[in-house]
Amino acid sequence: MTDLISGGTATPRVYKDYARPLWQRVLLTREGAVYAALILVIVVATLSVRNFGSPITMTYLLLDVTPILLIALPMTLVIITGEIDLSVASVVGLSSVVLGTLHQGGLPIEAAALVAIVVGALAGAFNGFLITVVGLPSLAVTIGTLALYRGLAVGLLGTTAVTDFTEFWTDLAKSKIGSTGVPTVMILFVLLLIVFAIVLHFTPFGRGIFAIGLSAEAAKFSGVHVERTKFILFVLTGTISALAGIYYTLRFGSARGDNATGLELSVIAAVLLGGVSIFGGRGALHGVIAGVLLIGVLGSALRLANVTSDVINIITGVLLVASVVSTSVLNWVRAKRTRPGEPRKTR
Amino acid sequence: MSVATAETTGSRVTAALGSFVKARETGILLALAIIVVVTTAKNPNFLFSNDGFRDLLLTPSILLLVAVGQAIVIITRNVDLSVGSVLGLTAYLTGRLFIDIPGIPIIAVFVAGLVFGGLLGLINGALVAFAKVPALVITLGTLYAYRGINVLWTGSDRINASDMPKPFLALGTQSILFIPVLTIIAVVVLIAAGWYMRNLRGGRELYAIGSDPDAANLYGLNVTRRVLVAFVVSGALAGLAGVLYAARYGTVNSQAGSGFELEAVGAAVIGGVAIFGGSGTVWGAAIGAYLLFTINRALPILGVQDFWQRAVVGVLIIGAIVLDRLLALRQSRKLVEARDTE
Amino acid sequence: MLFQKNKGRAGAFAALAVTVALVATGCAASDDGGDGGGSGGDSGNLAITFLPKNLGNAYFDTSDEGGKKAIEEFGGTYAEVGPAEASPDAQVSYINTLTQQGVGGIAVSANDPKAICDALNEARDAGVKVVTFDSDTDPECRDIFINQATSEGIAKIQVDLIAEQIGDEGEIAILSATANATNQNAWIELMKTELEANHPNITLVDTVYGDDDDQTSFDKTAALLQTHPELKGIVSPTTVGIAAAARYLQTSEFKGKVALTGLGTPNQMRDYVEDGTVTAFALWNPADLGFLAAYAAKALIEGDITGEAGDTFEAGELGEFTVEDDGVVLLGDPYTFNAENIGDFDF
DSSP states (O other): OOOOOEEEEEOOOHHHHHHOHHHHHSSSSSHHHHHHHHHHHHHHHHHTTTTTTTTTHHHHHHHHHHHHHHHHHHHHHHHHTOOOOOOOOHHOOOOOOHHHHHHHHHHHHHHHHHHHHHHHHHHHHHIIIIISSSOOHHHHHHHHHHHHHHHHHHHTTOOOOOOOOOOOHHHHHHHHHHTSSOBTTTHHHHHHHHHHHHHHHHHHHHHHHHHHOOEEEEETTOOOOHHHHHHHHHHHHHHHHHHHHHHHHHHTOOTTTTTTTTTTHHHHHHHHTTTTTTTSSSSOOHHHHHHHHHHHHHHHHHHEEEOOHHHHHHHHHHHHHHHHHHHHHHHHHHHHHOOOOOOOOOO | OHHHHHHHHHHHHHHHHHHHHHHHHHHHHHHHHHHHHHHHHHHHHHSHHHHHHHHHHHTTTHHHHHHHHHHHHHHHHOOTTTTTHHHHHHHHHHHHHHHHTTTTTTHHHHHHHHHHHHHHHHHHHHHHHHEEEEHHHHHHHHHHHHHHHHHHHHHTOOOOOGSHHHHHHHTTTEEETTEHHHHHHHHHHHHHHHHHHHHHHHHHHHHHHHHHHHHHHHHTTTTTHHHHHHHHHHHHHHHHHHHHHHHHHOOOOTTTTTTTTHHHHHHHHHOOTTTTTTTOHHHHHHHHHHHHHHHHHHHTHHHHGGGEEEEEEHHHHHHHHHHHHHHHHHHHHHHHHHHHHH | OOHHHHHHHHHHHHHHHHHHHHHHHHHHHHTOOSSOOOSTTTTTOOEEEOOOSSSSSSSHHHHHHHHHHHHHHHHHHEEEEEOSSSSSSHHHHHHHHHHHHTTTTEEESSSSSTTTHHHHHHHTTTOEEEEEEEOOGGGOOOSSEESOOHHHHHHHHHHHHHHHHHHOOOOEEEEEEOOOOOOOHHHHHHHHHHHHHHTTTEEEEEEOOOOTTTHHHHHHHHHHHHHHHTEEEEEEEEEEHHHHHHHHHHHHTTTTTBBBEEEEOOOHHHHHHHHHHHHHHEEEHHHHHHHHHHHHHHHHHSSOOOSSSOOOEEOOOGGGEEGGGGEEEEOOOOOEEETTTGGGGGO
């Protein structure tokens, strides 16, 4: 076919001429970087920190990091839509207090846990209502609910704690699967992970989440129920936070109003580290898992090496800032160097 | 003619009065007054004892400084979550200066606190302005990092009251004409900030940037520089607050200032500073700071356990932003009507 | 160029994470203070770690120094770890880390009688010996408890002091530490009993909690004085609380009108005793407490005692001690400090 403009026949462009090899498309992504960092840190830690390689390390690590893992799942979805939820740690505290007070009042743990989960869902729904129906910015709302829910939690229990939990449940929270060092609660986490991954990456609802993050208006005009989706996500966040709160309470055997203070920072730091863009529209769950584990492994290794927790905090803070800034800087660099590419030489 | 001018002057006065009455700041000032009156009725010591009056004015002045800085940052459509950590670091620096450099003049310590806080704020501002990363993330990271540095530097030490010179500590409790010295410092800063924001071009540009950053950019405002300045000011004020903290409490450990960022944002939001930027005043943030603290003190006297204070703060913040939203909706509806009826 | 960007991004990020990890674990590993012998349970493993309620507390600084002196005397390895805030969950993390590190013994002052139990028992299962000092846990979770004096004695001396200072009648309030602390609650209960039995004209109007945090204690004192205008005395059975309260009183109009007593360290209280804000207060020697705890841990590790009633062991210059019922070892009696003798002490 003659090309009218150039007057001659031009070679038709073929996609595969421009495609990078598969291994690059899989490994050289943001998530790949986090995985690489994670593996590197594990290797270095095993070699240089005494006692790191023992199996109880992994057990304690996973036990410690489970609440963050759990909450990171819905938080990823929330951040992908461009919103944020700072109240998650307060919901953890609130559900912990609800569990404790009800159990102390005589309710069996199962029932108390159910009520706590409902409370979490309601808390999330309140967030969702304010954000989707009243139209308030999620940052402001969740700062307010962070104070409100934490205040309710502390108000209900004061600064006392409920520590009388049936051993069956506290043992279950810390039990391991058979003789591996993997805690039983990981089963719950993996199930949730599978559900979330399927929803996010393989359903229209999930595609809608990405669409909202990229452009809420365009998504709305494409038929995505923006408000309903966001509302559901906030309810999910509240529910999972309550679940994490129940686990946290049973694991430490103590329900306190100030449980998990500051947890939201760890969750958000891990999610952003894992490649989810704070602007919305981009991210993957497996990267987030790697991000959570990276922070967890670093913390565990440093603690074992008797590095104090403040240094761990400094590192987390710097990593968080560096990861987000590096993305921004590299985008800028790329923008400067963009020019139309030549077709790659095919082998 | 003269009737007409009298009328316009009169209507201008009414208009000014009207806007004063409807101003958000008046509303919360009224709320503050009501709370003080009710509590004093229950327990006259709240206001009328020497200590009570002094404490009411004194302790919130630290939060006032931080809230004013936070308001300036929020007006530009950013947020600064690291102020608590900056406060803690400067408070510790204050103590260390007194210990390591005996005989250092007090004014030098104040300057050091301001400069140090300003530097920490500069780091935040540079990352936000140049790397174009949302301030939420940056200041979240610096909140962690600065607090970690604070704990690392402090080790398991603390600064004790006996480490600091008596005249400095006296600043924390002295009063001039019944008004505590620290409050005077805070109010002077407040007046300066309020005047800058309202009357100087730099201040008005901050509002513009917060209202619509793209328009501000297209208009030719130096957005980067203004945002940088906003963060430096926020950091410097948090630094000053740290010095005042050391004077007031005398003992500084690694946890000083934890949680202040939440209170500062709360005070600003309650005081009418919209979280989306572009509106609100530092006066509102200052009154918000006083309101928060006074509620805290009033609750136990009114019979409510002070454990519920956090919840009250949360309700206030949510109430404030809902109110803002309703007012904004009403405003836009009125404007649309006005446009449609012309 | 797409290829450049992703590789650059991934590379930069991985490099950053690796550098951070290497630097952190590198300098930590070369500076490992205190992760002593191999596995716990080794009768020669004299690595003993002190875990106070929180760091940055003058009282614990002294007690841990005492422990350090003892440990260096008998050739063990000393370490001190602790949270910045006095919370039980934080202590659990540290106990877990110590278990992983395989220390020989832990000397802990508990923030909650039950919450750290599970972690302590896991440590004991791994062969670590557990000594509680200053603030106990439930007896099933530890091997020995070093009590500074009988709880009745500690309660009585504070009640006696305040009664003397306010003329045996009027309103008093208690400024405690955290609401869950075992020792605080034990003493407060005994104080109430003592007041009812022997001081009918004194009314206890309020108990507030300063959380062993200086600023909180300071503000709570201010609030107390405002809320109860008829208050004649404040008892603060915590060194952080009494120091903060004294500092507030010193510059308030209540100085000299409201009596203040409780448990304080001479160095912190010297100023206030000399200018009359405080007349007298009580304590014991925390250094001796730590010293004894370290020797008790040594005796347990070496198998000399098992914590049964009737066991005896040597504690260096403090002499010989006998274990009483429930695995309790008594240090001695509380001591009253006042203007005459406060110059003789330095801790």
